[in-house]
Structures are given as structure tokens and as C-alpha cells.
Amino acid sequence: MSLALVQSRALLGLHAPQVTVEVHLANGLPCFTLVGLADVEVKEARERVRSALINAGLEFPGNKRITVNLAPADLPKDSGRFDLPIAIGILAASGQIDAQRLAGWEFAGELSLSGELRPVRGALATSLALHQQREQVLQVLPPGSAEEAAWVPEAQVFCARHLLDVVQAFVPRHADDEDAASAGWQRMPCQPRETHAGNAEMAEVKGQAQAKRALEIAAAGAHSLLLIGPPGAGKSMLAQRFADLLPPMSVDEALQTAALASLSGRFDARRWAQRPTASPHHTASAVALVGGGSPPRPGEISLAHHGVLFLDEFPEFSRAALEALREPLETGRISIARAAQRAEFPARFQLVAAMNPCPCGFWGSALRRCRCTPDQVARYQGKLSGPLLDRIDLHVEVPALPAAQLLAAAPAETTAQIRARVAKAHAAALRRQGAPNQQLQGRAIDQHLRLASAASDFVQAAAARLGWSGRSLHRVLKVARTIADLADSAGIETPHVAEAVQYRRALLQAQ
Known part of the structure; x- marks a missing residue:
């Protein structure tokens, strides 16, 4: 048989469109032609295929005209993931394996040139896409990639260490040879889902009761948070412990987060079902934050999906990088459009930003004298645009504490104690509306807020006095809904709104 068809998958964001590798052997001037919008790799x-076949002791049809087509032709293909299907197609077309x-x-x-198989990027993302599309296929993957793909429920994954292991599984056999197996060929069992707890403890943070309360509210309602305070006050220490306060991840959330990590080659089984914390340096570009490149790859906001994006030294990020966060903060998704393709990545993260005033x-500060003029302070804080600050729910002051107060601080609440309250409030919101309070939109806000009349009068007066936008008003009400959930209150009362209002202050008024 001179024509063989082998199935594989490309990667386009979190989607895995099917690619048919068509191999045709014909008489004529010997050559090896590869078509189908293939990238350089x-x-x-x-x-690689020619050397692997020869070094593995297999026959490479060097006296034939070899044409390999990767269909569909208008779908971009990248990376070395098509090496194995191309080699299998050549062997099937030349009759060396059973097509x-x-x-x-x-x-x-x-x-590799010796025929050994090397891992490919995005194996878990590909397996998850197959699971979501309800496609029942048998996958053959290299070591490292096969273990990733086996984390997806009901995935049927086989691990092959060498090209010869794959060949042995598909050579023509008699009925009594079916039990023959190779040591390098095995079916991967479903990976055990063991959750490893984080080791950052909130009790290690001395004082800062208001900041801890704000972190608890943010964790319960999936709100974004801005910490403002002098150097050494504990902003970074608080932010690094925030992810451990979040509710436990569901299996679907854990799979989505792991698939995004797999796309970037960062999947680590030891961090399964742990909320990720992405903390890029303030020199990161807009593309590094939101994603991009060719082919498009996820950025830090997508790697923080269902987790935390911690931006330290917030005003030091470039203006373009900060403004690029606006749409993802609202929609929870990022679309990257290029001339040849368009990719969409989820980005439902919680923003925790820290800055000096x-x-x-x-x-x-009461401990040290500031050397900056009012104009310098206004210029520094002006690096953050109004529309961006409008999208951050909680603005919290983290003051520097005197040494005596730090040394005499009483034992604080542990992470487990705070997380228990957060999980209870989060579960109440899910039962009521099916989503965290921060994601309430449109009519769902009026339907689920249950605002008391006195609380309504209070928030109207505050909005008129402080000049809030409609977005600011809705965000305060959603924060108040979370505070009511933490208090186990069916409706929003005036104390809940009053506490939410104090987290919505202009930067120059925060000190």
C-alpha cells in the first residue's frame, strides 16, 4: 500500500483540532516533501524521521518520492509533535506495519535521531480537549507526556519509549501473538489525585488585622485587591499566603489549571489541585502578562487561572501591561488574534497588587518621614489609571507597625481557620446564584443582593458624596454581599455596606 493515513492533534489555545497525516509513496525522483502549513520545527x-528510521533498523524508502500532507492545510502546525505520526505513516505506506x-x-x-521518543508540550491540554469533546480515541505518547495525559478522567493513554515499541504494537500478527508486549509499551493507569497542602501560614503575619480581614473577604467572593503601604509592612507576605485561603478546587478547575500549565511546559504533579500564584517581575511586558507569540501561548494571567496573579511594585509595571489587564478582569478570558490564527485562553484570576504610596x-508613615513632594506623590500614584483602579474591588492600607507592637503581638488565626470561613461563605454564594459574588452581572445583581432599605440609602449617599461610577457602585455592593455571606446574613444590612465602603477609597485619601 502506497498511501497511509495517521491521526494526530494540533494545539490551538486549549483546543486540539484533529490533524490527518497523509503519507504517499510514489515512483519518481527520490525526495521527501512535507506540506500543510507546517512551521519550521x-x-x-x-x-529527524529519516535518521530515526535508519538508526532503529527500519527501512526508509529513500528510492521513493515521499509526500507528507498535514490536513487540514489551512491549520497552522508547530513543534515536533508530528515526528511520530509521520514516521508511522511512512512505515504503514511502505508495508512495514499493519495500516x-x-x-x-x-x-x-x-x-530523537536514535528513535527514542521525547515529550511534547500540551499533552494534558490535548487529552482534556478530547475529554470535553467526548471523543473516544487511543493516544500514544512519549514518557513524560503520557503521565500528564493520564490525569484526565477516562483517558486511554499508551506510553511508548522508542519508535520500535510502537512498531511492535502494530506489526502484522497472528492470533496467538496478541499477548506479545514490549517493556517500553504500556497502558497508563489513571493518575491518583492527591492534593498537597500549601505550607504558607497566615499565623506568621503579625498584626495587620484589617489587611487580613480584606484578604478573607477577597477570598470568599473572588474579589481583586490592592495593598498600599510602606516597604517592609508585610504586603508581599500577605499576598504570598492568599492562595491558601481560597476554597478547594473542583476537578474541572484543577484540570483547566493543569492544562494551561501543560501548554507552557510547567505542569507539576506535586502541585495538583493547588491554586496557582503567578508573580511576574515588574519589568514583564504586556505580551508576557496576557500571552502572545506565534503560535499564541498563554501569559501569566492565564497561568493564574482559578488562582492568584500577584503584581508587586504595581506602579512600576509598564502602562501598556497594566492597561491590558482591564478586559480580562471583567470577562475572565483573553483573545489573542494573529494574522494566521486566533486563540482564546481562560483568565479567571484574582488580582492581588501591592504598591508603595x-x-x-x-x-x-508614622515611623519615617517622607522625602517626596505632593507633586511627586500625585505623579507616582497617577501611573495607575482610573479605569484600572475602578476594576479593583478592595483598596487596603497596610501600615508599618512599631517594633514593640510586632514583638508583643498575640497569636493570630491560622490559615485553616480563615479558610473554613471562606469555604462556608463561598459555598453559600454558589448555592444561591451558582457563581462567586464578583461574577454577578446585570439582573443577577438586583436579584441576589437582597439590599435592606437603610443599607440602600446609605450606599446611595456614599456614592453621591464620593462620585462613584456605576461600576464602582456595583463592586461595592458585591463586596457587601460577600461580607454578609461571611456573617451568615440572608440580606445586606447597613454595617455590611459600611465596611465595604471603607475599602473603596482614593489612593491620596488612604493615608
């Missing part, structure tokens, strides 16, 4: 597969046995199988893997860091 895919075109280099010709040399009929390839039905229902999909292959992905990069080949001025360039020297001590404006308004």
Missing part, C-alpha cells in the same frame, strides 16, 4: 521532522490496525489511534511525539515609600 515541523519541516525539520524530515531529517488497518491504526484506526482509532492518535499519535504525538518528537523523535510614593516613590520613597514612606508618605503618610
Whole structure:
């Protein structure tokens, strides 16, 4: 047979469109042609496949005209994941393996020159896409990638260490040879889902009762948070412990987070079902934050999906990088459009930002005198645009504490104690509306707030006096709803609104 079809998958964001590798052997001037909108890494597969077949002791049809087409032709293909299916297609077209046995199988893997298989990026994302599309296929993957893909429920994954292991599984056999197996070929069992607890303890943070309360509210309602205070006050210490306060992840959330990490080559089984914390340096570009490149890859906001994006030294980020956060904060998704393709990544993260109040860091501090002029302070805080600040629910002051107060601080609440209250309030919101309070939109806000008349009068007066936008008003009400949930209150009362209002202050009024 001179024509063989082998199935594989491309990666386009979190989607995994099917790619049919068509291999045709014909008489004529010997050559090896690869078509189908292949990137440079895919075109280099010709040399890897040729060397792998020869060094594995298999026959490479060097006297034939070899044409490999990656269909559909208008879908961009990248990486070395098509090495294995191309090699299998050549072997099937030349009759060295049984082409009929390839039905229902999909292959992905990069080949070394000796024929060994190397891991490919995004194996878990591909397996998750198959699971969501309810496609029942048998996957053949290299070591490292096969273990990732096996985390998806009901995934049927086989691990092959060498090209010869794959060949042995698909050579023509007699009925009495079906039990023959290779040590390098095995079916992967479903990976055990063990959750490893974090080791950051909130009790280690001395004092800062108001900041801890704000973190508890933010965790219960999925609100964004801005911490403002002088250097060394504990802003970073609080932010690094925030992820451990969040409610436990569901299996679907854990799979989505792991799939995004797999796309970037960062999947770590030891962090399964742990809320991720992405903390890019303030020199990170807008593309590093939101994602991009060719092919498009997820940025830090997507790697923080269902977790925390911690931006320290908030005003030091470039203006373009900060303004790029506006739409994802509202929608929870990011779309990256390029000339040849468009990719969409989820970005339902919680923003925790930390900043000093001025360039020297001590404006308004009772412990040290600030050297900045009012104009310098206004210019520094003006790096943060009004629309961006409008999208941050909680603005919290983290003051520097005197040494005596730090040393005499009483034992604080543990992370487990705070997390128990957060989980209870979060579960109440899910039972009521099916989503965290921060995600309430449109009519759902009026339907689920249950605002008392006195509380309504209070918030109207506050909005008129402080000049809030409609977005600011709704965000205060959603924060008040979370505070009511923490208090186990069916409706929003005036004390709940009053506490929410104090977290909505202009920066220059916060000190």
C-alpha cells in the first residue's frame, strides 16, 4: 500500500483540532516533501524521521518520492509533535506495519535521531480537549507526556519509549501473538489525585488585622485587591499566603489549571489541585502578562487561572501591561488574534497588587518621614489609571507597625481557620446564584443582593458624596454581599455596606 493515513492533534489555545497525516509513496525522483502549513520545527521532522528510521533498523524508502500532507492545510502546525505520526505513516505506506490496525489511534511525539521518543508540550491540554469533546480515541505518547495525559478522567493513554515499541504494537500478527508486549509499551493507569497542602501560614503575619480581614473577604467572593503601604509592612507576605485561603478546587478547575500549565511546559504533579500564584517581575511586558507569540501561548494571567496573579511594585509595571489587564478582569478570558490564527485562553484570576504610596515609600508613615513632594506623590500614584483602579474591588492600607507592637503581638488565626470561613461563605454564594459574588452581572445583581432599605440609602449617599461610577457602585455592593455571606446574613444590612465602603477609597485619601 502506497498511501497511509495517521491521526494526530494540533494545539490551538486549549483546543486540539484533529490533524490527518497523509503519507504517499510514489515512483519518481527520490525526495521527501512535507506540506500543510507546517512551521519550521515541523519541516525539520524530515531529517529527524529519516535518521530515526535508519538508526532503529527500519527501512526508509529513500528510492521513493515521499509526500507528507498535514490536513487540514489551512491549520497552522508547530513543534515536533508530528515526528511520530509521520514516521508511522511512512512505515504503514511502505508495508512495514499493519495500516488497518491504526484506526482509532492518535499519535504525538518528537523523535530523537536514535528513535527514542521525547515529550511534547500540551499533552494534558490535548487529552482534556478530547475529554470535553467526548471523543473516544487511543493516544500514544512519549514518557513524560503520557503521565500528564493520564490525569484526565477516562483517558486511554499508551506510553511508548522508542519508535520500535510502537512498531511492535502494530506489526502484522497472528492470533496467538496478541499477548506479545514490549517493556517500553504500556497502558497508563489513571493518575491518583492527591492534593498537597500549601505550607504558607497566615499565623506568621503579625498584626495587620484589617489587611487580613480584606484578604478573607477577597477570598470568599473572588474579589481583586490592592495593598498600599510602606516597604517592609508585610504586603508581599500577605499576598504570598492568599492562595491558601481560597476554597478547594473542583476537578474541572484543577484540570483547566493543569492544562494551561501543560501548554507552557510547567505542569507539576506535586502541585495538583493547588491554586496557582503567578508573580511576574515588574519589568514583564504586556505580551508576557496576557500571552502572545506565534503560535499564541498563554501569559501569566492565564497561568493564574482559578488562582492568584500577584503584581508587586504595581506602579512600576509598564502602562501598556497594566492597561491590558482591564478586559480580562471583567470577562475572565483573553483573545489573542494573529494574522494566521486566533486563540482564546481562560483568565479567571484574582488580582492581588501591592504598591508603595510614593516613590520613597514612606508618605503618610508614622515611623519615617517622607522625602517626596505632593507633586511627586500625585505623579507616582497617577501611573495607575482610573479605569484600572475602578476594576479593583478592595483598596487596603497596610501600615508599618512599631517594633514593640510586632514583638508583643498575640497569636493570630491560622490559615485553616480563615479558610473554613471562606469555604462556608463561598459555598453559600454558589448555592444561591451558582457563581462567586464578583461574577454577578446585570439582573443577577438586583436579584441576589437582597439590599435592606437603610443599607440602600446609605450606599446611595456614599456614592453621591464620593462620585462613584456605576461600576464602582456595583463592586461595592458585591463586596457587601460577600461580607454578609461571611456573617451568615440572608440580606445586606447597613454595617455590611459600611465596611465595604471603607475599602473603596482614593489612593491620596488612604493615608
